[in-house]
Amino acid sequence: MSPPTLCVDLDGTLIRSDLLLESVLLLLKRNPLYLGVVLFWLLTRGKAGLKAAIAARVTLNPAALPYNRELLAWLKSERAQGRELWLCTAANEKFAAAVAEHVDLFDGVIASDRANNLAGQKKADRLVELFGRGGFDYCGNEWRDLAIWGCARGAVLVNAPPALERALGTGASAPVLRAFPRTGKRLRAMMRALRAHQWAKNVLVLVPLLAAHRLGDPTALADAVLGLIAFCLCASSVYVLNDMLDLEADRAHARKSKRPFAAGDLSLAAGFVLAPALLAGAVLIVAFLPEKFQWWLGAYYLLTAAYSFALKRLLLVDAVVLAGLYTLRIVAGAGAATVALSFWLLLFSVFLFLSLAFVKRYAELDALRRQQRLQVIGRGYHVEDLSVLQSFGTASGYLSVLVLALYINSADILPLYHRPKIIWMLCVVMLFWISRVWMTAHRGKMHDDPVVYALRDPVSLALGLLAALTIAVAI
Numbered sequence: 417m418s419p420p421t422l423c424v425d426l427d428g429t430l431i432r433s434d435l436l437l438e439s440v441l442l443l444l445k446r447n448p449l450y451l452g453v454v455l456f457w458l459l460t461r462g463k464a465g466l467k468a469a470i471a472a473r474v475t476l477n478p479a480a481l482p483y484n485r486e487l488l489a490w491l492k493s494e495r496a497q498g499r500e501l502w503l504c505t506a507a508n509e510k511f512a513a514a515v516a517e518h519v520d521l522f523d524g525v526i527a528s529d530r531a532n533n534l535a536g537q538k539k540a541d542r543l544v545e546l547f548g549r550g551g552f553d554y555c556g557n558e559w560r561d562l563a564i565w566g567c568a569r570g571a572v573l574v575n576a577p578p579a580l581e582r583a584l585g586t587g588a589s590a591p592v593l594r595a596f597p598r599t600g601k602r603l604r605a606m607m608r609a610l611r612a613h614q615w616a617k618n619v620l621v622l623v624p625l626l627a628a629h630r631l632g633d634p635t636a637l638a639d640a641v642l643g644l645i646a647f648c649l650c651a652s653s654v655y656v657l658n659d660m661l662d663l664e665a666d667r668a669h670a671r672k673s674k675r676p677f678a679a680g681d682l683s684l685a686a687g688f689v690l691a692p693a694l695l696a697g698a699v700l701i702v703a704f705l706p707e708k709f710q711w712w713l714g715a716y717y718l719l720t721a722a723y724s725f726a727l728k729r730l731l732l733v734d735a736v737v738l739a740g741l742y743t744l745r746i747v748a749g750a751g752a753a754t755v756a757l758s759f760w761l762l763l764f765s766v767f768l769f770l771s772l773a774f775v776k777r778y779a780e781l782d783a784l785r786r787q788q789r790l791q792v793i794g795r796g797y798h799v800e801d802l803s804v805l806q807s808f809g810t811a812s813g814y815l816s817v818l819v820l821a822l823y824i825n826s827a828d829i830l831p832l833y834h835r836p837k838i839i840w841m842l843c844v845v846m847l848f849w850i851s852r853v854w855m856t857a858h859r860g861k862m863h864d865d866p867v868v869y870a871l872r873d874p875v876s877l878a879l880g881l882l883a884a885l886t887i888a889v890a891i
Contacts, residue, residue: 419499420569421547423526424491424555426505426512429574430519432482432680435507436467438663441684442474445661448725464533467508476511478518480664482680487555487574487596488519495521502526504543504554506535536560540567553593559583565590572596605681609659609690610652617867618647620742620765621749628755629832629891636753643709643752646701647745650717653694658724660687670783708751716744731796735773735808742769760823767816768850772866774809775853778802779862786860806854813850817843838890845883849876 427434443450457466495501503516504526512527526542528534534542540563543552554564555572559580565571570593571584577598584592621644630636659666659677666678676682695717702710720741728734743765750757777797785799797805821843823829829836852875856862863869870876 419553420550421500421502421523421552422491422494422555422572423502423504423543423547423552423564423568424522425557425561425574426503426507426515428557428683429555430484430487430503430515432484432575434684435476435505435511435515436470437684437688438481439467439470439474439476439508439511441660441663442476443470445725446474462533464528464531467528467533468530471508471510476514477664478511478515480667481515482667482678483519484574484596488521490594490596491521502552504534504539506533506539537563540564543567554590575599599681602682602686605676606686606690609656609676609682609687610694611655612648612652613868613871614651614655614865615648616871617742618644618651618745620745621647621752623746624750624755624757624761625753627758627761628753630753630755633753636755639705639709640749640753642701642705643713643749646698646705646709646713647716647748649694649698649701650713651720653691653698654717654720654724656687656691656694657721660684660691661724670787705752706754708754709748712744712748712751716741716748719744729796734796735770735777738773738776739766739770742772758828760819760826760828764816764819764823767812767819771809771813771816771850772853774805774812775857775862775866778805778809778857779866781805782857782860782862806858810850810854813854814847817846817850820846833890835890838886841886842883845879845886849879852876 424430427436440454443454454466454470457469461469491501500523501521502524503512503519503522505512506528507515509525509527509529512525516522516525526534526539526546532538543554543564544567549567550569552568553570553572554561554568555574556564557574557576557580562580562583565584568590571590572593573581573584573595575596575598581592581595584590622640625631625633625636625640656677659675662672663678666672666675672678677684677687698713698717702713719737723734723737723741727737743762746761746765747757781797781799781802785802821840824836824839824843829839833839853862853866853869856869857866863872870880
């Protein structure tokens with residue numbers, strides 16, 4: 417006797433994501449103003465109508481979804497033994513059909529249409545109608561699937577909470593035939609989504625205070641530190657938003673595919689809570705800081721959001737914006753500590769960070785060249801742009817050293833340093849470091865974020881210590 421039909425859920429089971437939220441993000445990526453429209457559709461058309469309206473406007477790439485590989489391998493073995501498999505999901509029928517065609521395992525598809533959201537009891541009724549009570553096994557992962565397991569012969573748990581497995585074992589539901597446990601830890605995935613290692617960039621908020629030699633001012637230092645914390649929260653909010661909007665591109669990238677949202681280690685629902693919560697924390701902190709800092713942090717958030725939605729796809733504009741975001745941290749730091757902003761410092765930072773932005777794009781393109789691919793997904797660059805980017809980046813980096821040399825030779829340095837000529841050592845350090853960064857990138861050994869590379873590179877850390885000692889001796 418052949419085993420009963422195996423019905424498989426899609427969201428959170430076959431894939432480590434949620435197609436409704438994936439499609440909402442695709443819609444918002446096209447135009448952020450759709451957020452209000454999505455809420456209107458939900459209120460006026462219900463969940464089934466919302467899914468149908470979104471499906472009519474976006475195209476989902478099923479090949480880019482994070483499939484549960486262990487479950488997929490098991491399903492293939494079941495199919496090879498002659499078992500009938502059906503995809504049974506609350507996702508819209510257009511998306512469900514695309515996934516079924518891509519996976520090429522299922523004998524049939526049951527999904528939501530414009531009028532019916534096929535979840536919970538509605539899905540249970542439909543499965544009983546098709547296969548009879550106890551005539552099917554069901555793979556699922558949610559509490560609302562208990563209604564379905566109450567009508568099934570057996571249960572296959574995938575990525576389900578332990579409490580759900582215990583409830584199945586003690587209730588009147590189907591017995592658990594097999595379980596595919598959760599992989600990874602949510603708290604660790606959440607911390608990775610914050611990109612705490614990127615907070616090192618926000619130390620730039622303290623640079624104006626350091627350049628003005630006012631680290632001994634407790635009030636100014638406290639305000640600058642609060643500003644740094646606000647920037648960390650604000651930046652993490654944007655990192656979460658950016659990763660959610662950039663799912664397909666990240667999944668096509670060797671390293672970025674391991675990011676929590678791209679890999680499915682952290683749910684998109686968690687991201688929709690995390691991003692505004694982090695931003696709210698930043699807003700709460702800036703309420704205690706000078707008005708100038710509030711404006712600059714607001715400008716930083718708007719610019720980074722614009723970068724996430726559109727600007728990162730524009731040729732060269734993305735690099736200029738990245739350099740501007742670094743410089744904006746310095747400008748905001750001056751506003752937080754209420755210190756005068758140096759023209760030299762601004763000019764130096766613009767050229768230096770523009771060079772690092774070009775390094776970031778160069779490293780991405782070089783990695784593609786080595787994989788024999790021609791274009792970055794979601795970016796405006798082609799592999800043949802490598803030599804031009806290298807020219808732009810090295811020129812910009814050396815210009816930053818020229819600005820530093822002109823500053824050392826100006827009268828502005830005399831009131832700040834007891835031995836100003838020693839500062840010339842910084843030019844040597846910067847020339848060596850910039851040259852080394854570009855040589856590393858040229859050899860294909862650069863992390864696609866040069867700041868992360870610098871924090872992990874022993875030579876870069878040693879050069880940073882040498883620069884700090886140089887400044888200390890000059891003072």
